[in-house]
Amino acid sequence: MLLSRRATLQALTAAVLATPVVARSADPFRIGTVLSVTGPAAFLGQDMKDGAQLAVEQINLSGGIDGREVEWIFHDAQSETQRAINDTRKLLTSDRVDIIVGGGSMSGIALAMSAMCEQAKVPFISTEGAAGIVAPVAQHRWSFKSTVDDDLAMQRLADYFDKRGIQRIALLADTSGFGQSATEQLRAVASARGLSLTALSFSPGDTDLVPQLTAAREAKAQAIICWTVTPAGLVFLKQAQQLALHEQATLIHGYGFVANRYMELAGNAADPLLLLSQKFVVGDELPDNDPVRQPILALDKAFRERWNRAPNQFVAQTYDAVQMARTALAQGGKDREKVRQALEAIHGLRLASGVFDFSPDRHAGLSKQNLVLVSWRGGRFHLADYT
Amino acid sequence: MSSPHSAGRTGLLLAWIALLALPFLAPNEHVLFLGIQFLINLILLASLNTLMGWAGQISLCHAGFFGLGAYASGIASTKAGVSPWLGLALAAMVAGLIAAAVGRPALRLKGHTLAMATLGLNSILSVLFTQLVPLTGGPNGLLGVPPLSLPDDVLTTAWSTFLAAWIATGIVLLALLNLIQSRLGRALGAIAFNETAAAAAGIDASQLKLQVFVLTAGMAGLAGGLYVHANQYVSPETSGTSVSVLLVAMVAIGGWGRYWGAVPAALVMTLSPEFLQEAQDAELLLFGVLMISVLLFFPGGLVAVPGAISRVCARLLPNA
């Protein structure tokens, strides 16, 4: 009883937020979203939520999709898989949404949600990283993702190492799904491209990485990559500085660490750092002919107007995912199979995270051309390596 | 410690049959799965309550045994094609076996040291669940676990899962009731009260404690088996040390050492996330304060609340 009251409440809030320019008569499209606004993933979940909300509001202000209003139902998974599973079940069986956008802000959650959507035959656009969310496509016909695959990220890094003549690398990845996937992919890429890799790991709560860094130093690594979204990545920077490792090696963080807050906390320990990133944070430094420059600048402006703060990559991930949902719902309407096919047909769609190309046998839409290396100087990110 | 009266068995039977109404009343699958989760929590909490209340042992590894059961059945069914129904038995066995292996040295320890040892065991299990990626799927969890379905789709998966959880709950609750009403149960009570005196009276305390430890761990494993097939998924954080601590707290909130205490405890555990989610960021603070309030004002736990209220009413209305 109270459950349904809550759902109504949320629907009401969503309806109030989404100014009713749209005629009320048509059955609205219901978009469900599960993200983590509290718990360990909270620091990126809030940005992701605000990005999605901005997109939904914009859609409703501009007359909805195909004359239908969008009703947005949001659940906070609190970084807990069990909650996310319950929330997803509620979206699928009680709220009966047309599409789910956002996979709980954590790869582990998105993987579980992907399996549930597959069974329920409801389209799912994940905003999380792990390749297994959409691969193999035969078992993930209903899941798509708005993020880049880790194997491509590692290929992009290997391209950079080639350019710099770097052969010995070390990886410090956290024990989460994000880190383990990176370890797996970098192992494959390193052996394919003749790099010698020392793979180490740490738990997200670790307060001391000196042992791992010492091992990386002893392995004479020329580049040390840290792969995490947690504050332990700051410990990595600080302790690498204390050990003067930047004199020996290039320090690199993965795209999970591209956040102003982290860079500010790191202080001058971030000076020698390179970060693998999507183009979003350096949108204004991209060449004019770059296909994603315009979408980035547009989102940046809209987000600042709506929330009075600067957006980041995580905002773009959910914002883009809602845009893809919009494109697909406009074509497929209330027919879920048609929506699914419309998602597979997305080609050359220019959004803030990059140019998206889906196909019936590829449900991860970004290529490695959408990745750049950036550095942090004077309170903002700068483009350091462009294709 | 309240000794369950003779009506206990009839009451249990009636309550158990009444639970069967739930799938008929549930408006959608989400609510039905909440019911399944309630039953799983009930098995977990009732078994831990017996270990704590009657054997006087604090185990901070109950979530670990739950995880062992979940992974045992989950891995057996995904990697070796074992039927999920058989997997349930396997889940209970694996958890019980591990409990038997570590129980002998661990149960020689007392009070805090035992709590620490079980906490350490849970931590080790957590690391194994996270790091043995080829087996467990690592931090991303074990995917593609088959559900508890019946041949030819006689019933929907949700229904058959509910029935499995319902039957398992009945067996566990009856077994626990029999245990605490038996001579063994009274012997356990004596141990919890005063282990030295019990030993003097000829009770082999360590042997008894080990048996209850193994039995309740097996029940936690069974709950894990149900869980993994109900959700078709398990990940390491569901069996972490903080869950073990929370389970102990939940037992106390429900009514430590009271047979029916597990029922309100499981209700709170299942439903509080649903209700407190409204509070958003304040949820954690609210939950902590509520927990302190219950422990302070109802030391007997929530299960003692109706009795306390009726006593107060009787005092206020002496002639009624």
Next chain:
Amino acid sequence: MADRTVLLQLLFSGFGTGGVYALVAVGFSVVYKSTGAVNFAQGEWTMLGGMTTATLAALHLPPALACMIAVPLVGLVGLMSERLAVAPLRIPTPMAITLLTIGIGLATRGAAMLTLGKQPMGYDGFSGNAVVQIAGIRVPAQTLWVLAIAAGFLLLAQLFFSRSVPGKALRALAADRDAAALVGIEPGRGVMWCFALGAFAGGLAGAIVTPLTFISYDQGAALGFKGFSAAILGGLGSLPGAALGGIVLGVAEALAAGTLSSQFKDAIAFAILLLVLFLRPNGLLGRADTSRL
């Protein structure tokens, strides 16, 4: 030659972490001694010490001053927690208090998240980001501060309990509650001061380690479990035990991560702990049966 510096580097790193574990363990010990309870709020107080110091430091207070304000504040939080949540207890059994501390811990974490935020925090150490060269290895100055402060605090605490009148009163309370009450020591007050002292020790640990590690509201529980392990390992209730337990655990973790396997380091540390417990159930320095249940 390289091996020797590696080993030295790992040892230093382990000592630094161990010093922090030792302080957290002291918190466990004093609350255990006065109540017989395991204090599950201890880790949250450690987190609170770090978060509060970092918040104050962000207001451009000198780090040492921020620390000197924040740590007594955390002590006050411990004291208030005892007054509000433990003192009203009608029958203060160790079990009831243990369970209450779980609630106190959750509430503290929730309150910290609401007031201090969800973002990780940090601040430059007492000597900025200075690094010291010792015997061919590089050690952050803050690690030396951690070791010095932890050692100083442990020494002071030891003197307090063995020499001072209030310290002796608290010990008398721990030894025999009723007898202590007979000679005019009020048990409730004693418990209150022990909670304050425990929170102070935890808060201090959090405050001095934050420049090295950063801290966020959800990291308390993990630190608490490590501190609990250190306390049990050394022998719960013994101050030298807490120090030894902390150092042994910290060094074991660092060596496991640096030489054996960074993936399984936590499992290795806990396996060592279990082994010690099975062989010496009262910890490394614990006395035989001190059961008070």
